[in-house]
Amino acid sequence: MRFDLHAVIRPEVQAQVPYHTGPEPRPGRRVKLDANESPFALGEALRGELAAEFARSLADVELHRYPDPTARELRGLLARDLGVAEEQILIANGSDEAIQLLQMVVAGPGASLAIPVPTFAMYAIGARAMGIRVAEVPLGEDFALDAARFLDTLRRERPRLVFLAWPNNPTGNLFDPGAVQAILEACAGRDCHALVVVDEAYVHYSGRSFLPRLGEFPNLVVLRTLSKIGLAGIRLGILIANTDVVREVNKVRMPYNVNALSQAAARVVLAHGDIVAQWAAVIVKERERVLAAVGAMPGVRAFPSQANFVLIRTRRPGDAVCADLLSRGIVVRNFSRAPHLADCLRVTIGAPEENDAFLDALAATLGPGSDT
Numbered sequence: 001m002r003f004d005l006h007a008v009i010r011p012e013v014q015a016q017v018p019y020h021t022g023p024e025p026r027p028g029r030r031v032k033l034d035a036n037e038s039p040f041a042l043g044e045a046l047r048g049e050l051a052a053e054f055a056r057s058l059a060d061v062e063l064h065r066y067p068d069p070t071a072r073e074l075r076g077l078l079a080r081d082l083g084v085a086e087e088q089i090l091i092a093n094g095s096d097e098a099i100q101l102l103q104m105v106v107a108g109p110g111a112s113l114a115i116p117v118p119t120f121a122m123y124a125i126g127a128r129a130m131g132i133r134v135a136e137v138p139l140g141e142d143f144a145l146d147a148a149r150f151l152d153t154l155r156r157e158r159p160r161l162v163f164l165a166w167p168n169n170p171t172g173n174l175f176d177p178g179a180v181q182a183i184l185e186a187c188a189g190r191d192c193h194a195l196v197v198v199d200e201a202y203v204h205y206s207g208r209s210f211l212p213r214l215g216e217f218p219n220l221v222v223l224r225t226l227s228k229i230g231l232a233g234i235r236l237g238i239l240i241a242n243t244d245v246v247r248e249v250n251k252v253r254m255p256y257n258v259n260a261l262s263q264a265a266a267r268v269v270l271a272h273g274d275i276v277a278q279w280a281a282v283i284v285k286e287r288e289r290v291l292a293a294v295g296a297m298p299g300v301r302a303f304p305s306q307a308n309f310v311l312i313r314t315r316r317p318g319d320a321v322c323a324d325l326l327s328r329g330i331v332v333r334n335f336s337r338a339p340h341l342a343d344c345l346r347v348t349i350g351a352p353e354e355n356d357a358f359l360d361a362l363a364a365t366l367g368p369g370s371d372t
Contacts, residue, residue, distance in 0.1 A: 012128050031357045033348040034333040036169070036202075036309050038230040040279050040351065057264045067260035074263050077270050078238060082211060087243045090250060093257050095201060095225040095237030099163070100126050102197060102221065102239075104252045106160035107132050113161035113194075114153055116145055118170060118340045120199065123163040135159060138340060143171040143303065147179035151186055158192040165199040167206050170335055170346040172305030174206055184217045195245065199223045202307035204280040205287070211240060218242050226266055228308055229276050234262040283308050287349045293359050299366045309348045311335075316366070318343035324365040330358050 006014060068074075071091040079086045092098040103126050106113070112133035115123045124134045135157040140146040145164075154162075162183060167174050180198065187194035196219055198210045203224065211222050224238040236258060239249065269276065291310055294302035299315040314321045318336025322345055325332055333346040347358060 010129075010131070012131050015128070030329045031350060031354045032331045033350050033354065033358060034331045034346070035232070036228055036307070036346075036348050037232045038228060038279060038283070038308070039349075039354060040230055040282075054265065054268045057268050058261060061260045061264050063260065065260075066256045067258060067263055069255050071258055071263050074267055074270075077267060081270065081273065082240065084211075084214065084240055085243070088214070088240055088246055090239040090241075090246050090253065091258050091263075092237040092239060092253070093262075094227065094235040095199070095223050095239075096122055096126075097257065098223055098237045098239040099123065099197075099199075101249050101252055102161060102195065103127050103130055103132060105248055106195070111161075112157050112159040113163065114150070114157060114159040115163045116150065116168070116175075118143075118168075118335075118338060119163070120165050120169045127161075132161075133157075139168075139171070143168065143173050145175035145179045147176070147182055150179070150183060151191065154183070154186050154194070155191045159187075159194050162187060162194050162196045163199060164196065165201065166208070166210070167202045167306040169201065169307065170309070170311055170333070170341070170344075172303060172307045172309060172311050174208055174306045177208075177210075180210065184220055188217060188219050193219075195219050195221050195241075197221045197223060201225045201228055204229050204276065205284055205308045206306035208306070214240065214242065218244070221245060226269070229269075230279060231265060231269060234265045236262050236266050283349050286352060286355050290347070290349060290355050290359065294362065297363060297366055300362070309346050311341075311344055311346050313342075313344045314366070316343075318345055321345065321362075321365055325358075325361050328361040328364065330361045332358075 074091060075086045075089045078089055092101065099122055107130040112135055113127050114135040114137060116139050117136040118139065127134050135153050137146065137150045137153050164175060164180060166180065184196050186192065187196050198220065200209055200222055203209050210220065214220055214222065221239060221241040226234065226236045287305060287308065287310065291302050291305065294300055294310065294312055301313045303311045305311065318334060322332060322334040322336065335341040335344045335346055349355065
């Protein structure tokens with residue numbers, strides 16, 4: 001039997017490279033700083049109090065029943081916290097699913113989307129898998145958003161969808177709000193008709209949001225996630241937009257897309273926003289400490305960040321630095337071969353002792369004169 005798999009898989013899929021999540025943790029790798037997760041475990045951070053409440057909530061979940069298909073109770077909590085209507089919220093299986101759903105509703109002959117580069121890889125990976133053309137607009141100096149160049153691309157490409165990570169991943173910077181506004185206005189009929197997705201995955205660390213401006217722009221979509229604040233394991237994303245947009249996106253969402261356990265876990269943590277704020281404050285303080293320490297080392301540059309990670313560029317080849325760090329038990333994300341990111345590594349901000357271990361390992365890797 002001579003079955004040809006390539007005859008049935010679409011060329012767009014065959015051309016893709018799978019999303020790389022980094023090396024799997026193994027014994028001896030003691031500091032994992034490659035995935036932008038929170039370093040604080042749920043029970044540890046709450047000293048047992050929240051863990052007990054969490055267990056009680058999960059005990060009430062009816063596992064023999066399908067979960068609430070629209071996560072009504074969870075949407076109610078979020079609507080109260082975010083100051084929007086329940087009908088403006090869609091709950092997804094991680095923000096990755098929300099990204100995929102948005103791509104599904106615009107996909108079709110001639111469809112395109114626009115993104116700055118470098119940015120979160122899944123914007124392009126998902127689009128190309130659906131046959132959506134991707135217009136990439138290189139960022140400017142120090143990874144600033146080149147508004148003029150982006151607006152010119154909008155006029156030329158007339159995309160149906162725009163993704164702007166705010167702060168951007170993996171660069172960590174916030175684009176100029178005026179540039180983001182200009183793109184929103186251009187995509188509301190001036191130059192094209194497009195949904196503009198402001199991905200605020202790291203809002204807890206930047207303190208800046210476009211959500212209050214939702215009423216100004218009918219084409220604005222804001223994405224949030226719980227993955228960066230200590231709940232990466234439950235895979236829960238949040239899409240917020242005007243009700244017409246949410247209604248259309250809901251048409252392609254799979255029923256029961258978010259399981260009952262994830263919904264219950266999210267409800268518990270969202271009821272304790274003060275704890276989330278405490279975690280975020282510690283990480284922001286550590287971020288500034290790490291930036292200052294790395295900035296004092298010769299042979300490496302740390303870019304300013306408003307997220308829970310920092311991007312560094314090393315004078316030595318990035319592959320070699322990443323390998324040396326790994327040999328010392330430090331796992332970071334290697335972007336050194338990615339376009340526009342030569343010799344760059346992305347380092348998640350961990351707990352203080354993890355950050356100390358990274359700084360010591362980086363100083364040793366860079367050589368004499370790099371001590372912190």
